[in-house]
Amino acid sequence: MLIGEYLHTLDSKKRLSLPAKFRKEVGRKVVITRGLDQCLFMFPVATWRGIAEKLEKLPFGQADTRGMSRFLLAGAAEGEVDGAGRILIPEFLKEFASLKGRVVLAGVSDRVEIWNDKTWEEYKRRIEKSAEGMAQTLGDMGIL
């Protein structure tokens, strides 16, 4: 179970160290992809395989599903965790999430999200404001 929020730095070589707490759970091979709301998703390979299987089944005949497979598959990158617990962020993903310098890694159950620190703070603020309404929704769903 990946939880917690960490502020790390993306160095000049595009390396990003994983929080020590994540390393065991994440393993040595990961897949990073474009996520939603301007962040990146990082999955352990095992988790990714499940997602990939479903994506493979999408027919390329239809324009909208074609766009979706391209967004998620071409937007993904396999990576290895190096000896120091770091991963390499490809240029195009770095650009997609506007990563530079300070970066937030957030554990979200089975994936890690990678955010530009500013974007993250902003997003949190927005979420906190709408937390009231959300609590209501969760309550209705019987979660809280």
Add this chain to the structure above:
Amino acid sequence: MLIGEYLHTLDSKKRLSLPAKFRKEVGRKVVITRGLDQCLFMFPVATWRGIAEKLEKLPFGQADTRGMSRFLLAGAAEGEVDGAGRILIPEFLKEFASLKGRVVLAGVSDRVEIWNDKTWEEYKRRIEKSAEGMAQTLGDMGIL
């Protein structure tokens, strides 16, 4: 599983180097054909055989499927990966996808797509805009 996005250059001899990460999966023989949305599709021969078989089984009577078969079959070219991991792009395909200079190679599960860099960026921008709706769809399909 072919994933990721790479920016390479098509040289004056119409050679294009495959990303190192693709080479093992792709093998030495490939088939390149006209793709959808102004790009080229590149398949490992094994994958191509499967597609060709399916195309042959299409009812020949219908004008649209006949068109599709011609589009894919007549536009196909076999090619070998050379010692440096490069393939040769035939002139008519190069023209079809407006390739020159900088070119994007995108892994989409079982095929590699070859794009003019500008066209690709534009396409991506279009897709990203519809990402919100996509989240909904992905949720419905149980992918995320």
Add this chain to the structure above:
DNA sequence: ATCTATTAGTGGGATGAAGTGGGATAGAGA
């Protein structure tokens, strides 16, 4: 609480592989 040992996060140099460009050779087609 203080001191010490170990781990985590970060930065930089060295090495090897990947991507690119160009010359030389051989073979196909005019």
Add this chain to the structure above:
DNA sequence: TCTCTATCCCACTTCATCCCACTAATAGAT
């Protein structure tokens, strides 16, 4: 025969990867 181009080969540059070093933080022991 001559020309064009596919193919092979080599050279150069850039970047990923490995390794080591330094500092800050954490945990353990006294």
